[in-house]
Amino acid sequence: MREIITALIDVAxxxxxxxxxxxxxxxxNVFTGEIIKADVAVHDGYIAGIGEYEGAEEYxxxxxxxxxxxxxxxxxxxxxxxxxxEFAKAVAVRGTTGIIADPxxxxxxKGIAGIKYMLEGTENLPLDVYIMxxxxxxxxxxxxxxxILKAEDLLELINHPRVLGLGELMDFENVINCExxxxxxxxxxxxxxxxxxxxxxNLRGRELNAYTASGVRTEHECTAPEExxxxxxxxxxxxxxxxxxxxxxxxxxxxxxNSSINRCMFCTDDRHPEDIxxxxxxxxxxxxxxxxxIDPVLAIQMATINVARCYNLHRVGGVAPGxxxxxxxxxxxxxxxxxxxxxxxxxxxxxxxxxxxxFSINDSKMRNSVNxxxxxxxxxxxxxxxxxxxxxxxxPNSLLTRALIKxxxxxxxxxxxxxxxxxxxxxxIERHNATGNIGLGLVLGxxxxxxxxxxxxxxxxxxxxxxxxxxxxxxxxxxKLKEIGGxxxxxxxxxxxxxxxxxxAGLMSDSSIEEVERVLAGLNETAYKMGVNKVYDPSMTLSFxxxxxxxxxxxxxxxxxxVNSFKFVSINV
Numbered sequence: 001m002r003e004i005i006t007a008l009i010d011v012a013x014x015x016x017x018x019x020x021x022x023x024x025x026x027x028x029n030v031f032t033g034e035i036i037k038a039d040v041a042v043h044d045g046y047i048a049g050i051g052e053y054e055g056a057e058e059y060x061x062x063x064x065x066x067x068x069x070x071x072x073x074x075x076x077x078x079x080x081x082x083x084x085x086e087f088a089k090a091v092a093v094r095g096t097t098g099i100i101a102d103p104x105x106x107x108x109x110k111g112i113a114g115i116k117y118m119l120e121g122t123e124n125l126p127l128d129v130y131i132m133x134x135x136x137x138x139x140x141x142x143x144x145x146x147x148i149l150k151a152e153d154l155l156e157l158i159n160h161p162r163v164l165g166l167g168e169l170m171d172f173e174n175v176i177n178c179e180x181x182x183x184x185x186x187x188x189x190x191x192x193x194x195x196x197x198x199x200x201x202n203l204r205g206r207e208l209n210a211y212t213a214s215g216v217r218t219e220h221e222c223t224a225p226e227e228x229x230x231x232x233x234x235x236x237x238x239x240x241x242x243x244x245x246x247x248x249x250x251x252x253x254x255x256x257x258n259s260s261i262n263r264c265m266f267c268t269d270d271r272h273p274e275d276i277x278x279x280x281x282x283x284x285x286x287x288x289x290x291x292x293x294i295d296p297v298l299a300i301q302m303a304t305i306n307v308a309r310c311y312n313l314h315r316v317g318g319v320a321p322g323x324x325x326x327x328x329x330x331x332x333x334x335x336x337x338x339x340x341x342x343x344x345x346x347x348x349x350x351x352x353x354x355x356x357x358x359f360s361i362n363d364s365k366m367r368n369s370v371n372x373x374x375x376x377x378x379x380x381x382x383x384x385x386x387x388x389x390x391x392x393x394x395x396p397n398s399l400l401t402r403a404l405i406k407x408x409x410x411x412x413x414x415x416x417x418x419x420x421x422x423x424x425x426x427x428x429i430e431r432h433n434a435t436g437n438i439g440l441g442l443v444l445g446x447x448x449x450x451x452x453x454x455x456x457x458x459x460x461x462x463x464x465x466x467x468x469x470x471x472x473x474x475x476x477x478x479x480k481l482k483e484i485g486g487x488x489x490x491x492x493x494x495x496x497x498x499x500x501x502x503x504x505a506g507l508m509s510d511s512s513i514e515e516v517e518r519v520l521a522g523l524n525e526t527a528y529k530m531g532v533n534k535v536y537d538p539s540m541t542l543s544f545x546x547x548x549x550x551x552x553x554x555x556x557x558x559x560x561x562x563v564n565s566f567k568f569v570s571i572n573v
Contacts, residue, residue, distance in 0.1 A: 004045075008048045008322065011043045012048045012049040014053070017055055017056055018042060018054070018055040018056070019044070019055060019057065020042040020043070020057045020059075021040065021041050021053045021054060021057070022042075022066060023039050023058050023059060023060045024037060024061060025038070025039070025064055025066045025329075026064065026065045026066065026333075027050065027065075028065060028067035028068075029297075030301045030305040030319070031318060034297070035333075036050075038050050038052070039051060039053045040319065040327075042342075045346070046325055046345070047320060047321055047323050050320070064330060065329070065332075066319060066329055066330070067328050067330065068097075068300070068317050068318055068326060068327065069095060069098060069304070069316075069326035069327060069341065069343070070095045070283060070286065070328070071096070071097070071099065071100070071128075071265075071303060071307040071308065071317065072091075072096060072268055072281065072307075073220075073266060073267045074168070074197065074239050074241075075101055075270070076101065076269065076270055077099075077118065077129075078505070078507045079105065079270035080276065080513065081507070081508055081516050081520070082509055082513045082516055083360075083508055083510065084118065085121065085125065085359065086358070088122075088125045088126065088127040088129075088358065089354045089356075090277065090281075090513045092127055092348055093338070093353060094281045094284075094338065095282065095341055096283075097126075097326040097341065098129075098316060101122070101130065101131055101132070102131075102134060104135075104136065104137060104460055105460065105505075105507055107134040107137045107149060108137050108139070108460050108461050108462050109147070109369050109432065109462050109505040110146060110365070110366055111137070111147030111148075112153055114147075115131070116157075118131065119160065120361050125358070126343040126344075126346070126348040127343070130163075130311065131160070132168070132195075132197055133154050133163055133166055133167055135169050135196075136168075137460075138460070139170045139171065139461060139547070140171050140173075140548050140549060142556055142558060142561050142566075142568070143428075143463070143556035144432065144433070144461060144556075144558070145461035146462070147432075151181065151185045151188045154188060155188065158189065158194065163194070164311050165194035166188075166196045168198060169182070169186075169197065169198055169199055169211075171549065172200045172203060172211055175211055175216075183214075186214050190215055195218075195311060195312070196218075198219040199219070200216070200221065201222075201549075201550060202551055202564075208230065208231070212231075212234045212235070216236070217235070218236060218237045218238075218239060221550075223400070224251065225251070225254040228252050229255050232255065232260045232263060236263070237263045237264070237306075238252070238264045238265075239264075239266065240252050240289075240302070241266075241267050241268065241269050242266070242284060242285045242288060243268050243269040243270045244275045245398075245399060245540040245543075245544055249266070250288065253292055253294065261298055261301070265306040265307045265310060266282050266302055267285075270459075272537065273517035274521055282303050283338065285302075286300060287335065289302065290334060296336075305318050324344060325345035326342065326343055326344065327341075329342075339351065363510070367485060367504065369485065372430070372478070372482055375475050375479065379427075379475065380475070382442075386410045387573075388408075388572070389406065389572060389573065390404070390571050390572075390573060391406055391442045392426065392442065392443045392553050392554070393443075393444045393445060394445035394541065397535065400551055401553055402552055403553035403562060413471075417444070422449075423442045423443065424467050424468060425440070425441075425467070425469070425471075427466050428557045429463055429464040429466070429557060430557040431464045432461075432463070437557040438557065439560070441560050442571070443545065445533065446467065447532050447533040448467065448468065448530055449469060450492055450530060450531075451468060451470075451490060451491055451497075452467065452477045452490070453466065453477060453542060454466035454467075454477035454481055455481075456487060457488070457502070457506070457542075458543055458545075458546040459544055462506060463546065464478055464481055465545060473492060474491075476496060477490065477496070485501065485503040487501045487509075497526060498519075498522055500523055550563060551564055
């Protein structure tokens, strides 16, 4: 490092030529909110100076803009359904040079081995991948996952140089009630001098104060401006999320003002291949913010330096001497049209094409993760399935559901409300230890007809979730997942008509992101033809119906769970 520092000083002082100089470029200064025309000298992977410089290579960029590489403040690589390398190829060309990843999806299936797989798989990529250790495996004690991680299990990884802290504390109820095992994890993180991410939807007042007092410093689950403002006042950093199922960015923009915007940043959380390939990654968040009235420089601040400051990442997130040369060259500032992407001063993408190769790693321990008991013909039969029943009501573009109570009538093995609305049956099947657990419920709003959709992606314990209007197709779809080692399957009239194989922990494919997107698009098209309401992404919506930390009502392998009261409830009222 001594040699690098000495060389940078020599270049900055003009005593030596830089390896690379961008001449006459419009620099987005995220520190002062200005756009400055100057040269930018790059040497040994760092920015050496800004002003007038000479270089071994010089590029005249007089009509272009230069800004720091974008960073995703909170996301799950597993939700892209591809390996870390394939993910890196997809997002690098879209301007992402750093992410804060929480591997709790694969940890819920494979435990510490899953986290180590993600650490190994993100080595030597032209993408900074920082890890937040999963805090809640399982997410709550109200479901069965493939692993249980305690503080002592996380101890061996807490001081890893790319581990920044403790991932989203979803079990906020036990945090507030000072449950011993969750407090142990908080203490482990605090003693290591690392950060804690939050996940406290709908917490307000004293409960929010108690949650924040534990050391939680971020929140990505705000859906309304007043929620974000209350958290900002308590010193939290707010993530404006634009994922595939949850899209809160535009709704939260009114929460920001000139003083608080430096504590606001962008995240994707869970984003599917189609959305990444067609709309973008963090570049999509930046564009959307600009489109809705945010100054382009401020939007870029939210995607760069704000993330670096929140996570105590030094020498990234800005264009200044001594900072890493993680840089974007933009054709246009308003549309965030990316011409080139540089990582550590090296060109890694140009005109939407990746200029680097990725290498596979051994994933044999991540396979063969679907372990279920054989299903019977009556496995999905609901007892006492008419009268006043509790129903899961879907909410468009949200992870939230509504806890509905409706008069239900059963006709020819199909379910309807008294008003004539058709209901679908949902089941969550424990898939890690073949316990035979099956939770059952009813859903309103999806619209599927004459078939079933099953998935081994069911946040966060990733049991199998299946939804359908008849038991035969539900059984067929689940059995297909067992055969292929996980994925998504659609059945109709007793036959599998579409499927996507996700053999890595039942969460990720070993194919390219383009191939996964093609197959997934076919699955979605089929689902829509079968009546699924187009306001819902079929597989993504399905995957969150088993998440018992997002209000109001969800289904786990143990049964219907009322998130507001944090207890199981009967389907019968």
